[in-house]
Amino acid sequence: MSQADVDPRRLVVVGASLAGLRAVEAARKTGFTGEIVLIGAEDHLPYDRPPLSKAFLAAADDSGELPEVPWFRTEETMREELGVDVRLGQPATALDTEARTVTVGDEQIPYDLLVIATGAHARLLPGAEGLDGVHPLRTLDDSLAVRDKLEAGARTVVIGAGFIGSELASTARKRGLEATIVEALPTPLVRATGHEMGAAIASLHELNGTTLRCGVGVASIEGDGKVERVVLADGTTIEADLVVVGIGVIPSVGWLEGSGLMIDSTIGGIVCDENLWTGVPGVYAAGDVASWMNPTLGERQRMENWTAAAEQGAAAARNALDPENAKAYGTVPYFWSDWYDVRIQFVGSPDADEVLLVDGDPAAGGRWVALYRRGDRLIGALTVNGQTEIMKYRVQIMKGGSWDDALAFAEKRRIAHAEKFAASV
Amino acid sequence: MSITQVMIEGTGGAADLRTEKTMKCVTVDFDKCTGLGICESLAPDFFEVNDDGELIVLKETISDGELQEVEEAVAGCPTEALKIVDA
Ligand SMILES: Cc1cc2nc3c(=O)[nH]c(=O)nc-3n(C[C@H](O)[C@H](O)[C@H](O)COP(=O)(O)OP(=O)(O)OC[C@H]3O[C@@H](n4cnc5c(N)ncnc54)[C@H](O)[C@@H]3O)c2cc1C
Ligand code: SF4
Secondary structure, eight states: OOGGGSOOOEEEEEOOSHHHHHHHHHHHHTTOOSEEEEEESSSSOOBOSGGGGTGGGSOOOTTSOOOOOOBSSOHHIIIIISOEEEEESSOEEEEETTTTEEEETTEEEEOSEEEEOOOEEEOOOTTOTTOBTEEEOSSHHHHHHHHHHHHTTOOEEEESOSHHHHHHHHHHHHTTOOEEEEESSSSTTHHHHOHHHHHHHHHHHHHTTOEEEESOOEEEEEEESEEEEEEETTSOEEEOSEEEEOSOEEESOGGGTTSOOOBOTTTOSEEOOTTSBOSSTTEEEOGGGEEEEETTTTEEEOOOSHHHHHHHHHHHHHHHHOGGGOOOOOOOOEEEEEETTEEEEEEEOSOOSEEEEEEEEGGGEEEEEEEEEETTEEEEEEEESOHHHHHHHHHHHHTTOBHHHHHHHHHHHHHHHHHHHHHHO | OEEEEEEOOSSOSGGGEEEEEEOEEEEEOTTTOOOOOHHHHHOTTTEEEOTTSOEEESOOEEOGGGHHHHHHHHHHOTTOOEEEEEO
16 A cells, blocks of 8 residues: 555544454444554453353363453454554543543553543442452453352352343352352342343242342451451351452543543443534544434433444444544344343343233243333333344334334244244144 | 455555455354344344244345345354355
């Protein structure tokens, strides 16, 4: 390529994880030839997080090998193929939108275009610092530490019955270890799936031998140098060698203080418009750190899931490079979670007027499907072991499908499934 | 049929862009695919996950008008199991 063809603009991406990587890749894919700098606080190249509470924590296979680290790209691919100047191991500490610079250490890195993809970090339990065996589960280093304890046969206590804590408990059970989950709220997973379904999903724990204690807080985590027990607010003591704290995440926006970027005071994250633009020239945000107006659902949202981070990373970079042709990013949110041998999948929004179980029975285990109604529209769907159902509802929600059509469709599927099942026995 | 622009590296200049005609197909690496189904929601004419959570490819050959949706499915797959290749 000759000098004249090189785009004079410099794209800086802060946050070297899924959204940041997808921003870089999308920029190159659209043919951007300018300089790209990727800044990451962790020492590691981008890696995939969902396996960190699932497959990566599994026991060694028959040949004695533990699962490999889920790297996204090699260093060579990053530097040679993608032509990225990767700066790892130091966080960005400030943003000056007037001078158009990002501060890393003593250096001011200039940008023409900026994609902020700093994601989120684990919320910690105050008072548990410094005890060996107490871990959040957000990073590769967290997961490696947790895996060491599981390998040593740790009695495991999980604080917080969210998806990540539930996956961890399920992994510990698969390894034959004792696992207890403690949840302060009376019903888990309400924010993600609503009241009715939160309780139904949580029943999977008891079915699989994990103790779930809801509606009781943690009074203290005790031990001498290393954790020995968790004491609950009602006085119960649970012996533990490993305590995993899964009480949610906080969007990583601390470094933006004084930058003038707007932070969402209700759902957290950087306030963006439909195009993931922050309102400041050249500055876009993507992934767990972005609060944006989702035109597909007509709601302001901040996602904490893989699919949105990947898609937003790419969309933010494309819009940053070509703001005149910017495209709104709309999606029907999707997440999955694997517990025991069950796959839980959710599409849409849990913020509904009605939730209806349309197939199966949570109490009986197996497969079930629930639909979420807002007004006369289908707004969400939850399946447990319903892999063949879930995406059909995602398509309906995407197209703004009606509740009545969804119910009629569900009934057809239920009958077809029952017939198939009857034929197979 | 789809028209793709192929960039040849190293020789420099706009002459590097030449036009080539190829048929495109989608392939699945079943060792990677975990049946999450994102591809099905983005390109339902091409993919369906069955009751056992396994991915079924409904058709492989991609026409011009379908290329974008299949590209979105490829980008959307969390396990990077999908690829578009020249037939
Ligand atoms: C254990 C686990 C299991 C999960 N399982 C699922 C699942 O099953 N399904 C699903 O849909 N989603 C799942 N998720 C969520 C999914 O992984 C996240 O939504 C996704 O990683 C978000 O990507 P991101 O790039 O926006 O942010 P992150 O992955 O949080 O990355 C942000 C990066 O920015 C860096 N950073 C932060 N501040 C700075 C700074 N100031 N300067 C430089 N760098 C900075 C951080 O160190 C980090 O590396 C899981 C997450 C975890 C932790
Ligand atoms: S999105 Fe990827 S992992 Fe999921 S079913 Fe399709 S190919 Fe398989």
